[in-house]
Amino acid sequence: MNTRFAVATHILAYLAHAQGQPVSSEVLASSVGTHPVVVRRLMSSLREAGLVQSQRGAGGGTILARPPADITLLDVFRAMRESDPDIFQVGSTNPNAQCDLGGVMQATLEDMFGPAIEAMRAALAGITVAQVMQELAKRLPGACPGAAG
Template structure:
């Protein structure tokens, strides 16, 4: 199962929870429970999407590139994907063209599932990282002023 979206959201939430403080990929990986290489690969995607920026040198690390209120979960989803993904792998199937059902199955599923994909994108576009942070705040202990690795 692909965890890129969940890990990318975790990374961005950590950065939003530590505003103005550069965070290393090792710390982010520790918090997300994944390998630093996974985080560094995702950081490249997030940087290309304009969601994060890096500071080099001593005390360097990664910061949000724009306010959490301006980052939607759809932005995160798109950045976390290697390419625009076929969520249901319909395009990856190879049905038998000599079969009446096989000839029309892929097109039928694409039509039916297209509405689900559109609904998912609309739902993700409606939620900002700031809203995720507000939801996280209801679950964080009051004595937890900032994220820790």
């Protein structure tokens, strides 16, 4: 299962929690529980989408490019799905076109999944990183090791 969206949301929430202080990929990787190289790859996509910016040099790292209230989870989803445009992988299947059922399966599933995909997009567009932070604050017992704030 692809975890890019969940990990990218985690990264953005951490950066929001850091309140403008640059955070290294090593610190982010520690919080996410993955390797810094994975974080750097995701950050490249987030940077291209205009969600984060990097600061080089001593004390450098990554910060949010926009306020948390201006970043929706749909923005994150779109940034992460560049390499995975077919959410349900319908286009990745290869049914037998000579079979009556196989010949119409992809188009049928695409038509049926379309409303679900649109509902998901609408739901994600209605949730901001700031709202994620509000929910996290309800559950946050204390700071993470290496966390700002």
